[in-house]
Amino acid sequence: MIIGKIAASKRGLLAAALTLGISFCGAAGAVAGEHGHAPHWGYEGEAGPSHWGDISKDNEACKGKSQSPINIEGTSEAPLADISFSYKPSKLNIINNGHTIQVNYDKGSGIKVDGVDYELVQFHFHDPSEHTVGGKSFAMENHLVHKNADGKLAVIGVLIEAGAENAAYKGVFANLPKKANEKKELDVTVIADDLLPKDRAFYTYAGSLTTPPCSEIVTWIVLKTPIQMSKKQIAAFKKIFRNNNRPVQPLNGRTIKVKAAAAAAK
Numbered sequence: 001m002i003i004g005k006i007a008a009s010k011r012g013l014l015a016a017a018l019t020l021g022i023s024f025c026g027a028a029g030a031v032a033g034e035h036g037h038a039p040h041w042g043y044e045g046e047a048g049p050s051h052w053g054d055i056s057k058d059n060e061a062c063k064g065k066s067q068s069p070i071n072i073e074g075t076s077e078a079p080l081a082d083i084s085f086s087y088k089p090s091k092l093n094i095i096n097n098g099h100t101i102q103v104n105y106d107k108g109s110g111i112k113v114d115g116v117d118y119e120l121v122q123f124h125f126h127d128p129s130e131h132t133v134g135g136k137s138f139a140m141e142n143h144l145v146h147k148n149a150d151g152k153l154a155v156i157g158v159l160i161e162a163g164a165e166n167a168a169y170k171g172v173f174a175n176l177p178k179k180a181n182e183k184k185e186l187d188v189t190v191i192a193d194d195l196l197p198k199d200r201a202f203y204t205y206a207g208s209l210t211t212p213p214c215s216e217i218v219t220w221i222v223l224k225t226p227i228q229m230s231k232k233q234i235a236a237f238k239k240i241f242r243n244n245n246r247p248v249q250p251l252n253g254r255t256i257k258v259k260a261a262a263a264a265a266k
């Protein structure tokens with residue numbers, strides 16, 4: 001019995017240590033400008049996506065009606081304005097936040113959507129893609145997170161398929177921090193413009209963060225044209241994270257607009 005008790009208390013300590021150890025959680029927290037200890041969440045089991053809304057009161061939006069990602073189909077063509085991009089190069093500031101690899105982008109780059117300026121804050125990856133198109137999933141997805149003066153987000157989703165090596169991603173994928181909370185600041189240049197396909201046709205809809213707290217503050221812009229990365233590049237990410245994708249969420253009557261005409265890069 002005593003042994004049983006010790007084992008139980010050890011388990012308790014372990015659980016506490018795990019909770020503390022993982023409490024830096026917060027790709028989304030950082031995006032939403034939140035601080036402090038985020039509750040533990042993950043992609044499997046009791047901490048997995050179907051439980052996010054119940055893990056903490058802060059995550060109630062995860063049970064909302066305008067959640068992301070979604071399966072993109074039944075789109076309607078709309079006379080949308082092109083997005084204007086003004087991206088400058090950034091130093092490589094890369095972190096493994098325990099949920100993904102995130103690159104924090106230097107200030108001064110951004111996009112204009114419907115006349116509103118959004119600053120590029122960071123980009124990060126999911127494996128496999130979170131958005132699907134006509135039910136098709138892609139090898140990975142890059143999310144470039146932009147924030148406006150009101151704290152609302154415009155996130156560009158870049159679908160990634162296996163193919164040729166992608167030189168624009170070389171610096172990032174050669175320097176992936178392997179351990180949770182590991183950070184690297186390197187004298188390597190990243191150019192956001194090169195991370196996107198040349199053809200900037202896009203799908204757009206109103207959605208949410210795809211990680212807790214799932215805030216419904218995101219104008220999603222998923223680019224129609226996938227980019228390629230080599231199997232080796234994708235494998236480098238998979239060694240650290242795999243299946244860090246939230247399943248697709250119900251559309252609940254939202255419309256997905258498509259800007260069919262290719263917008264030239266820049």
Ligand SMILES: [Zn+2]
Nearest residue numbers: 124126143210
């Ligand atoms: Zn994301």
